[in-house]
Amino acid sequence: MTREESAMxxxxxxxxxxxxxxxxxLRKSRKTKxxxxxxxxxxxxxxxxxxSHNHLEVNLGLTAEQARQEAARCLDCANPTCILGCPxxxxxxxxxxxxxxxxxxxxxxxxxxxxxxxxxxGRVCPQEKQxxxxxxxxxxxGKPSVAIGHxxxxxxxxxxxxxxxxxxxxxxxxxxxxxxxxxxxxxxSFAGDMAKYGYEVMVFEALHEIGGVLKYGIPEFRLPNSVxxxxxxxxxxxxxxxxxxxxxxxxxxxxxxxxxxxxxxxVGSGAxxxxxxxxxxxxxxxxLSSNEYLTRVNLxxxxxxxxxxxxxxxxxxxxIGGGNTAMDSVRTAKRLGAERAMIVYRRSxxxxxxxxxxxxxxxxxxxxxxxxxxxxxxxxxxxxxxKQMRLQKMELGQPDDSGRRRPVPIPGAEVVIDxxxxxxxxxxxxxxxxxxxxxxxxxxxxxxxxxxDNMRSSIPAIYAxxxxxxxxxxxxxxxxxxxxxxxxxxxxxxGKE
Amino acid sequence: MSDLVVRLEVEAPMIAKARKPxxxxxxxxxxxxxxxxxxxxxxxxQKGTITLVVQRVGLTSNKLYxxxxxxxxxxxxxxxxxxxxxxxxxxxxxxxxxxxxAPLLPIVEGMKKAGNKVISVxxxxxxxxIMLEDEIRRHSDEVxxxxxxxxxxxxxxxxxxxxxxxxxEKVDLCVTIGPAVMMKFVSLLTKKYDVPTVASLNTIMVDxxxxxxxxxxxxxxxxxxxxxxxxxxxxxxxxxDEMIMRLGTYKEEEQEEMKKLHQK
Numbered sequence: 161m162t163r164e165e166s167a168m169x170x171x172x173x174x175x176x177x178x179x180x181x182x183x184x185x186l187r188k189s190r191k192t193k194x195x196x197x198x199x200x201x202x203x204x205x206x207x208x209x210x211x212s213h214n215h216l217e218v219n220l221g222l223t224a225e226q227a228r229q230e231a232a233r234c235l236d237c238a239n240p241t242c243i244l245g246c247p248x249x250x251x252x253x254x255x256x257x258x259x260x261x262x263x264x265x266x267x268x269x270x271x272x273x274x275x276x277x278x279x280x281x282g283r284v285c286p287q288e289k290q291x292x293x294x295x296x297x298x299x300x301x302g303k304p305s306v307a308i309g310h311x312x313x314x315x316x317x318x319x320x321x322x323x324x325x326x327x328x329x330x331x332x333x334x335x336x337x338x339x340x341x342x343x344x345x346x347x348x349s350f351a352g353d354m355a356k357y358g359y360e361v362m363v364f365e366a367l368h369e370i371g372g373v374l375k376y377g378i379p380e381f382r383l384p385n386s387v388x389x390x391x392x393x394x395x396x397x398x399x400x401x402x403x404x405x406x407x408x409x410x411x412x413x414x415x416x417x418x419x420x421x422x423x424x425x426x427v428g429s430g431a432x433x434x435x436x437x438x439x440x441x442x443x444x445x446x447x448l449s450s451n452e453y454l455t456r457v458n459l460x461x462x463x464x465x466x467x468x469x470x471x472x473x474x475x476x477x478x479x480i481g482g483g484n485t486a487m488d489s490v491r492t493a494k495r496l497g498a499e500r501a502m503i504v505y506r507r508s509x510x511x512x513x514x515x516x517x518x519x520x521x522x523x524x525x526x527x528x529x530x531x532x533x534x535x536x537x538x539x540x541x542x543x544x545x546x547k548q549m550r551l552q553k554m555e556l557g558q559p560d561d562s563g564r565r566r567p568v569p570i571p572g573a574e575v576v577i578d579x580x581x582x583x584x585x586x587x588x589x590x591x592x593x594x595x596x597x598x599x600x601x602x603x604x605x606x607x608x609x610x611x612x613d614n615m616r617s618s619i620p621a622i623y624a625x626x627x628x629x630x631x632x633x634x635x636x637x638x639x640x641x642x643x644x645x646x647x648x649x650x651x652x653x654x655g656k657e
Numbered sequence: 658m659s660d661l662v663v664r665l666e667v668e669a670p671m672i673a674k675a676r677k678p679x680x681x682x683x684x685x686x687x688x689x690x691x692x693x694x695x696x697x698x699x700x701x702x703q704k705g706t707i708t709l710v711v712q713r714v715g716l717t718s719n720k721l722y723x724x725x726x727x728x729x730x731x732x733x734x735x736x737x738x739x740x741x742x743x744x745x746x747x748x749x750x751x752x753x754x755x756x757x758x759a760p761l762l763p764i765v766e767g768m769k770k771a772g773n774k775v776i777s778v779x780x781x782x783x784x785x786x787i788m789l790e791d792e793i794r795r796h797s798d799e800v801x802x803x804x805x806x807x808x809x810x811x812x813x814x815x816x817x818x819x820x821x822x823x824x825x826e827k828v829d830l831c832v833t834i835g836p837a838v839m840m841k842f843v844s845l846l847t848k849k850y851d852v853p854t855v856a857s858l859n860t861i862m863v864d865x866x867x868x869x870x871x872x873x874x875x876x877x878x879x880x881x882x883x884x885x886x887x888x889x890x891x892x893x894x895x896x897x898d899e900m901i902m903r904l905g906t907y908k909e910e911e912q913e914e915m916k917k918l919h920q921k
Contacts, residue, residue, distance in 0.1 A: 368732040405734045432868040445906045452869035468691040470910035544902035
C-alpha cells in the first residue's frame with residue numbers, strides 16, 4: 161500500500177483500485193451474462209477411500225485454468241460487499257481480478273497486505289459464512305457464490321510453490337519494541353501488522369513449536385504443517401522474532417518485559433482448557449479431550465513409530481461433539497485405523513457448528529453420525545479402560561438462547577454402544593495461565609480477558625485478542641482481532657490516539 | 658546418585674530465577690521426543706541453573722539417565738504449576754519416598770525458613786535409594802529414615818515412621834511426595850489421625866499448561882487438572898485409585914518403546 165492509499169478512506173481505496181485501467185479493460189472484456197453462466201468450480205479432492213487411510217491433504221487445490229475461469233465469474237462489483245464479510249478486510253475483487261488476468265503473484269501480494277496467513281485462511285476459513293455469504297451471487301443472483309476461499313488458497317499456494325515469495329513493504333524501523341504472547345493466528349496476525357508499522361516484534365510461545373492451534377490442533381490432512389511454516393518464515397523475513405518454551409507471566413513477568421523495553425504487549429494465548437461433561441466414568445483410560453488427542457497426533461507426531469509420544473489407536477472410536485474439532489478428531493481416528501469412527505452429537509445435523517465441507521468430507525470417508533444422542537455414562541473393563549458408553553436419545557424442542565432448537569431427552573430411550581476410545585470435543589475454556597499470572601488484569605466470569613472496542617485490556621499497555629477474549633471462535637476472527645489490536649496499539653504508541 | 662537415579666544440573670537462568678518450591682518443568686529430548694513433567698528440586702540463581710532428580714523408569718527418563726555432561730535438553734518449559742503454600746503452620750511433617758525426596762527438599766527448606774518445626778521422614782527400598790539426606794537434614798529439626806529392607810534407618814514402610822511421629826506429637830500439616838501408591842497410604846493414615854495433608858501429584862501430561870487434560874484427577878469428586886490446578890492438592894480429597902489407574906494408560910506402549918531402546 162502506498163502512502164497516498166493509506167491516507168484514503170476504505171471506500172476510496174476500493175474505488176481507486178477498481179478504477180485502474182487494467183481492471184476496467186478486464187471488466188469490459190466479457191459480458192455479465194457470460195460470467196454468470198460459468199458454473200462454480202469444484203475443488204479437486206483426493207478419493208475418499210484412499211484419503212481415509214493417509215494423512216495427506218484432502219483438498220488438492222485448483223489448477224491455473226480452473227482458477228482463472230472461477231475468477232472470471234466475479235463481477236468486480238462497484239460496491240464489493242464480500243469485503244464486509246471478511247474479518248481482516250482483504251481486497252477481495254482486487255486479488256480475484258489479478259487471478260483472472262493471470263498475475264497470480266500480484267494476487268498473492270494483495271492478500272498479504274491484510275492477511276498474515278493467506279494459505280492458512282484459504283484452507284480453514286468458513287468462507288461460506290463470511291465473504292462468500294456476502295457475494296452478489298449469494299445475495300442477489302441466487303447462485304453459488306464466487307469460490308473466494310478456493311481462489312485465495314490458489315494464489316497463496318502458487319506464490320509458495322513458485323519460490324518467488326514477496327515480503328510485504330515495511331515502514332522504517334521506529335525503534336519501539338512490542339511483545340506478543342502466543343504464536344497462534346491472533347498473535348501471528350498482530351505480529352505481521354506491527355512489523356509492517358515498523359516495530360521490533362518478539363513472539364513468546366509456550367510450546368516448542370510456533371503456530372499454536374494451526375500446529376497442535378488442525379490436522380495435516382486439512383492444513384499441512386509445511387504450509388504453516390512457510391507463512392511463519394515469511395513473518396521472520398519481515399523481522400518478527402520468536403522465542404519458544406517461554407510463558408509470559410511465568411518464565412518471564414510482564415514487569416521484566418517492561419524493564420527490557422517492551423512498550424506494548426498483545427495477549428493471544430488462546431482457549432487452552434478443554435471442557436469435559438462431568439459424567440460418570442469420564443476419567444476412564446482412553447477417554448481424552450480432542451485437544452490431547454490432536455496434540456499427540458499433530459504436534460507430537462505420535463502415530464509415527466519414530467516418535468517417543470504414545471497415542472492409543474482405537475478400533476471403535478466415539479467423538480463427542482459436532483464442531484470442526486470433533487470432525488478433525490473423528491477423521492483422524494479413521495486415518496489411524498478405526499474400523500468404526502462415529503460422531504455423537506446431542507442436536508441434529510442441521511444445528512452442527514462444523515463447516516458443511518467438513519461434515520461432507522467426514523461422511524464420504526465413512527464416519528458414522530449418531531446425531532440426537534448424548535452420553536450419560538461410560539463403563540470400563542477390569543483395568544479401567546473404557547469399553548462401553550450409554551447414550552440418551554434426544555429430540556428437538558423449542559429454540560433456545562442460541563436460536564437453535566433445544567435438544568430434549570426422550571424418556572427411557574437409551575442405547576449402550578461398545579467403544580474402546582472416546583474423544584471429548586465439547587468446547588474449550590480460556591486458558592487461565594496468563595490471566596492468573598498478570599496482576600490487575602480484568603477477567604470476565606467466563607475467564608476471558610475483558611477488552612474495549614480497540615482490543616485494549618484494563619491495563620493500558622496490554623491488548624488481547626482471539627480465543628482468550630472470545631472464549632472459542634475461529635482462526636480468522638482471531639486474526640481480525642490481532643489486526644485490530646495492532647492498529648489501535650500503533651495509534652496509541654505513535655501518539656495518534 | 659545410584660544405578661537408578663541421576664541428578665541433573667540444567668542451565669536455565671529464567672526458570673532458576675522464577676521458580677518457587679512446588680513448581681515443575683516440562684522437558685523434551687530431540688525432535689521426536691515426548692514431553693514429560695519433572696518437579697524442580699533446587700535452583701541456583703547465581704549460576705542460572707536448576708536441579709532435576711530423575712529415576713529411570715520410562716523411555717525419556719532412561720535417556721536422561723544416560724546423558725553426558727555438556728549435552729543439551731532440546732526443550733525446557735517452566736516454571737509450571739502452583740507453588741507450595743508456605744507459612745508458619747507450627748509442626749510440619751514432610752514425608753518423601755524414593756525420587757520424591759528431591760522435590761520435597763525445597764518445601765522442607767521453605768517450611769523451615771517460615772518458622773515451622775520440620776520433621777522429615779524419608780523412605781526408600783534400600784539405603785542406596787535414600788537421596789539428599791544431608792540437604793534434608795540441614796533444614797529439618799529431625800529426620801527419620803525408613804527402608805523396606807532395613808539396610809538403613811528403620812526397617813519398614815514410610816507409614817510406620819509417619820505414624821510414630823503423629824502418635825508422639827501434634828502435627829499441624831503433612832506434606833507428602835513420592836510414588837502414587839505411597840502417597841495413598843500416607844494419606845489414609847493421616848486421615849485417620851485428622852492431620853491435614855498435601856500431596857504433590859505427578860501424572861501423565863503433554864503440554865503442562867492446561868491444554869490437554871491428560872493429567873486430570875478427581876479431587877473431592879470434581880475433576881481437576883494437575884498442571885494448572887496443582888500439582889499439590891488436599892491429599893484426603895484425592896482419588897488415588899483413579900490416579901494410579903490412569904498412570905497405566907500407556908503401559909503397553911511404554912514397554913514397546915523400552916524394548917526398542919534396549920535393542921539400539
